[in-house]
Amino acid sequence: MLDVSFAAATLPASGALALLVPEGGTLAGIGALADAATGGAIARAFAAAEFSGKAGQSVTILAPGAGLSRVVAVGLGAGADISVRVCEDAGGALTPLLAKEARVMLAADQLSGAQAVAVALGATLRRYRFDRYRTTEKPEDKPKFVNLVVLTDAADAAGLWGREKALAQGVFLTRDLVSEPPNVLTPVEMATRIEALRDLGVVVTVHDEPAMRALGFGALLGVSQGSAQPPRMVVMEWHGGTPGDKPVAFIGKGVTFDTGGISIKPAAGMEDMKWDMAGAGAVVGAMAALAGRRARANVVGLVGLVENMPSGTAQRPGDVVTSASGQTIEVLNTDAEGRLVLADVIWYAQHKFAPSLMVDLATLTGAIIIGLGHEHAGLFSNDDKLSEQLLAAGLAVGEKLWRLPMNRDYDKAIKSDIADMKNIGGRAAGSITAAQFIGRFVKDCPWAHLDIAGTAWAEKDTPLAAKGATAFGVRLLDRLIADREA
Amino acid sequence: MIAVTITASSTAPIVVRLVRENAVPAEYKAACAADGFSGACGTAVLLLGVTPGVLLAGVGDGADDLAYEWAGAVSAARLLGFAAIAIDAAGLSVAQAVAVATGAVLRATPQLQLRALVDEGAPKLTAIDIVTADAVLGPAWWVAAGTIRAVLLARDLVTEPANTLNPQTYVDRLAPLRDAGITIEVIDAARLLAMGAGALLAVGQGAASPPALVVLRWPGAGGVPVTFVGKGITFDTGGICIKPADKMWEMRADMAGSAAAVGAIYALALRRAPTAARAILALAENAVGAGSYRPSDVLKTLSGKTVEVVDTDAEGRLVLADALSFAARENPRAIIDLATLTGSMVTALGHVTAGFFSNDDGLADKLVNAGSLSGESVWRMPIDDSHRRALDSEIADLRHCVTERLAPDACQAAAFLREFVGATPWLHIDIAGVDSWDEADDLHPQGARGFGVRLLDRFIADHFDPA
Numbered sequence: 001m002l003d004v005s006f007a008a009a010t011l012p013a014s015g016a017l018a019l020l021v022p023e024g025g026t027l028a029g030i031g032a033l034a035d036a037a038t039g040g041a042i043a044r045a046f047a048a049a050e051f052s053g054k055a056g057q058s059v060t061i062l063a064p065g066a067g068l069s070r071v072v073a074v075g076l077g078a079g080a081d082i083s084v085r086v087c088e089d090a091g092g093a094l095t096p097l098l099a100k101e102a103r104v105m106l107a108a109d110q111l112s113g114a115q116a117v118a119v120a121l122g123a124t125l126r127r128y129r130f131d132r133y134r135t136t137e138k139p140e141d142k143p144k145f146v147n148l149v150v151l152t153d154a155a156d157a158a159g160l161w162g163r164e165k166a167l168a169q170g171v172f173l174t175r176d177l178v179s180e181p182p183n184v185l186t187p188v189e190m191a192t193r194i195e196a197l198r199d200l201g202v203v204v205t206v207h208d209e210p211a212m213r214a215l216g217f218g219a220l221l222g223v224s225q226g227s228a229q230p231p232r233m234v235v236m237e238w239h240g241g242t243p244g245d246k247p248v249a250f251i252g253k254g255v256t257f258d259t260g261g262i263s264i265k266p267a268a269g270m271e272d273m274k275w276d277m278a279g280a281g282a283v284v285g286a287m288a289a290l291a292g293r294r295a296r297a298n299v300v301g302l303v304g305l306v307e308n309m310p311s312g313t314a315q316r317p318g319d320v321v322t323s324a325s326g327q328t329i330e331v332l333n334t335d336a337e338g339r340l341v342l343a344d345v346i347w348y349a350q351h352k353f354a355p356s357l358m359v360d361l362a363t364l365t366g367a368i369i370i371g372l373g374h375e376h377a378g379l380f381s382n383d384d385k386l387s388e389q390l391l392a393a394g395l396a397v398g399e400k401l402w403r404l405p406m407n408r409d410y411d412k413a414i415k416s417d418i419a420d421m422k423n424i425g426g427r428a429a430g431s432i433t434a435a436q437f438i439g440r441f442v443k444d445c446p447w448a449h450l451d452i453a454g455t456a457w458a459e460k461d462t463p464l465a466a467k468g469a470t471a472f473g474v475r476l477l478d479r480l481i482a483d484r485e486a
Numbered sequence: 487m488i489a490v491t492i493t494a495s496s497t498a499p500i501v502v503r504l505v506r507e508n509a510v511p512a513e514y515k516a517a518c519a520a521d522g523f524s525g526a527c528g529t530a531v532l533l534l535g536v537t538p539g540v541l542l543a544g545v546g547d548g549a550d551d552l553a554y555e556w557a558g559a560v561s562a563a564r565l566l567g568f569a570a571i572a573i574d575a576a577g578l579s580v581a582q583a584v585a586v587a588t589g590a591v592l593r594a595t596p597q598l599q600l601r602a603l604v605d606e607g608a609p610k611l612t613a614i615d616i617v618t619a620d621a622v623l624g625p626a627w628w629v630a631a632g633t634i635r636a637v638l639l640a641r642d643l644v645t646e647p648a649n650t651l652n653p654q655t656y657v658d659r660l661a662p663l664r665d666a667g668i669t670i671e672v673i674d675a676a677r678l679l680a681m682g683a684g685a686l687l688a689v690g691q692g693a694a695s696p697p698a699l700v701v702l703r704w705p706g707a708g709g710v711p712v713t714f715v716g717k718g719i720t721f722d723t724g725g726i727c728i729k730p731a732d733k734m735w736e737m738r739a740d741m742a743g744s745a746a747a748v749g750a751i752y753a754l755a756l757r758r759a760p761t762a763a764r765a766i767l768a769l770a771e772n773a774v775g776a777g778s779y780r781p782s783d784v785l786k787t788l789s790g791k792t793v794e795v796v797d798t799d800a801e802g803r804l805v806l807a808d809a810l811s812f813a814a815r816e817n818p819r820a821i822i823d824l825a826t827l828t829g830s831m832v833t834a835l836g837h838v839t840a841g842f843f844s845n846d847d848g849l850a851d852k853l854v855n856a857g858s859l860s861g862e863s864v865w866r867m868p869i870d871d872s873h874r875r876a877l878d879s880e881i882a883d884l885r886h887c888v889t890e891r892l893a894p895d896a897c898q899a900a901a902f903l904r905e906f907v908g909a910t911p912w913l914h915i916d917i918a919g920v921d922s923w924d925e926a927d928d929l930h931p932q933g934a935r936g937f938g939v940r941l942l943d944r945f946i947a948d949h950f951d952p953a
Contacts, residue, residue: 371834373894375870402868409838429836
């Protein structure tokens with residue numbers, strides 16, 4: 001992780017300098033001093049590159065003089081009040097431009113403490129790289145950028161950073177989990193990694209297969225029965241709030257690899273199914289972030305971890321399983337397995353913890369990608385207030401949600417001829433009927449389901465994440481709790 | 487259309503009575519208890535042991551006029567074998583009585599029949615008496631009957647096959663509109679060429695029946711019109727990117743957007759709406775022919791923007807592009823387009839709710855409101871920056887679609903259309919999932935539903951007509 005430190009707002013005498021320039025391209029403070037010290041080289045470069053500080057613009061000036069190795073400027077765009085979201089994206093835009101500099105000074109003297117910290121967070125998030133398995137990469141091909149010194153006189157900046165650092169650590173934990181290959185990250189291995197959260201004060205309980213059998217988890221165990229890898233359910237409890245207050249519950253789908261089972265998927269693109277545990281990954285990262293910043297809230301995270309494989313012991317299309325709730329499910333497509341896992345874990349969450357609200361996250365349907373694409377995740381809920389809170393939290397952190405409808409008409413699609421319900425509802429409204437299925441396991445509790453199949457993984461670089469795992473949901477859940485703490 | 491008569495007494499052999507939940511009249515209690523009928527919405531019980539026979543239909547708590555429409559439809563579906571039925575409107579408000587009759591007529595009118603032989607299984611219901619002493623019902627029913635006629639016209643247009651309904655013959659079906667005071671202008675292919683409507687022309691260039699833009703005007707009480715735009719692909723083979731044969735016959739309905747626009751402006755004219763309106767129908771047949779347009783063709787649209795064709799089966803957005811540019815030139819108060827545009831919308835929202843997109847939050851809220859009041863429900867969907875970026879072309883101003891397996895095609899299509907409306911407040915309603923159903927349901931017969939007509943009529947009545 002990028003090492004972020006803070007220093008007084010003075011012009012550095014050497015090294016790399018990063019500038020954030022509002023629209024108009026006018027230099028102020030350290031930027032103006034640097035321009036003067038370099039004999040106007042920076043302003044000349046701006047003019048030559050037609051850089052005017054618009055959002056998305058950047059310019060790099062090599063060895064402009066005054067001992068500086070490199071000056072990089074990124075545009076902040078127009079607006080009297082630059083939002084922290086804009087600052088985060090500007091920070092994210094800096095990182096790829098600074099790959100060849102080990103240590104960078106960020107001129108944040110024209111920003112508030114919160115804005116400066118947002119830039120640092122953006123740069124940090126964008127800097128993440130999953131390179132555990134690159135054994136022969138030449139050192140010169142690796143990004144060198146490891147140190148960011150924020151030049152600011154804002155007294156609150158260093159203090160604010162503690163919170164954002166914990167958040168970044170949660171995001172990176174999620175990205176690690178999501179990026180790990182499925183031969184490494186099995187349900188047992190993921191449970192073991194979650195146990196490390198005990199160091200942060202999280203109470204971690206791991207339920208193995210016999211324990212889940214005793215709980216009646218017929219839906220989850222049906223998914224897992226075809227795999228050589230035993231399943232796990234892991235419960236994480238963070239007791240940061242008033243003792244006795246009902247917790248908020250986060251529930252994650254954790255299919256460590258999804259072949260589709262007997263209803264096997266086409267080969268093309270199947271490798272993507274290593275991240276079919278991204279919902280669980282997000283819950284784990286959010287719990288780490290909340291514990292890392294000592295959130296004043298009671299929060300419980302539950303993840304159902306299974307591998308979905310075809311084999312002689314795998315469940316078949318046509319099987320009927322009995323869920324922990326007692327409701328029976330006709331499994332008509334073994335590749336609609338995520339909802340089966342969630343059914344039992346959500347039921348357990350309510351019975352064990354009587355939560356004040358529940359949010360589940362799952363890479364649940366391809367239909368959500370066809371419906372919304374990769375910018376908004378789908379939001380389904382039985383509660384307007386919770387929906388509003390989640391929509392607002394999503395906008396605040398740039399993890400956007402779009403609400404989709406649920407109602408009785410859609411629920412009809414999962415009526416079974418021989419059981420209480422079937423696990424697929426046809427092509428039409430595929431994400432909605434999946435949500436209706438999960439909703440049948442929710443009883444009198446405000447609940448939201450986030451279908452993150454389109455947002456958990458990025459095929460190309462985004463402002464705050466290099467191509468790959470995004471950890472979508474970690475910051476959203478953290479913000480949801482933070483808004484409730486306030 | 488089924489004859490509806492408002493009368494003080496009826497000789498029909500069956501009378502429909504509406505029952506609120508747990509308020510079954512005393513004389514029917516035993517029979518209702520035997521059948522488990524308690525007055526819930528969507529349920530009905532038929533009692534033939536009395537003369538006339540009685541059909542009790544539930545309206546739940548009766549708080550919503552739509553519950554009465556639902557009860558009327560459920561009643562009619564049960565009574566299709568009777569030539570005449572009566573609705574007992576005593577104790578109902580005018581709106582409730584009208585709703586019951588509306589539901590009955592819209593459910594009981596079968597889709598367009600083109601049989602030469604007698605259909606023994608055809609519904610017999612041709613007459614409905616509304617039994618009431620209330621003279622106020624007459625004017626209210628006159629308004630509702632106009633809307634019903636407009637819905638039924640839209641349904642018939644959708645059902646008519648493409649060997650008889652093509653871009654040339656379409657205008658012949660619009661004679662009733664002329665009778666209602668709507669003016670009709672046809673912009674034929676020669677004029678489209680002179681105007682530079684290169685996208686509409688390209689889609690239609692493979693067909694024997696050339697494309698056309700039809701402009702319908704309802705003057706209302708004057709003023710700047712609201713404009714409806716409808717996708718009118720009278721048959722969609724997919725063109726060179728031809729569709730699979732299975733279910734291709736359904737593509738006769740790929741003009742349902744234009745039918746909804748026709749129905750909506752007809753409804754306004756029949757009720758003499760004060761709001762001025764215009765409907766623009768983008769008519770073409772997307773055929774496979776030696777002259778068909780190809781994937782990779784670059785078209786110059788009416789707006790002047792160039793478009794790279796990726797998939798000739800994404801033709802709806804091309805004809806709409808020119809129609810929207812044409813519509814925006816007159817600076818209408820708002821543009822509302824309707825189109826059976828994408829399979830992606832069916833995957834997203836299914837067959838119950840239509841998805842829509844807008845560049846105007848206020849207008850969007852109003853449409854949602856009209857949807858919930860008219861029973862034609864709509865849900866807003868997003869146009870993200872990423873949807874527009876996906877349309878960047880390497881050689882033209884934009885490409886018209888993306889061919890990835892999981893592409894959010896409905897959103898990308900909306901992003902494409904937005905390029906052609908300028909600053910005009912705009913709504914785009916993708917009705918691909920809701921225009922036709924394979925099976926009858928409580929409210930509709932099998933086939934075309936005329937979706938959009940009542941939605942837009944309500945939208946104009948509540949948000950554009952002077953209060």
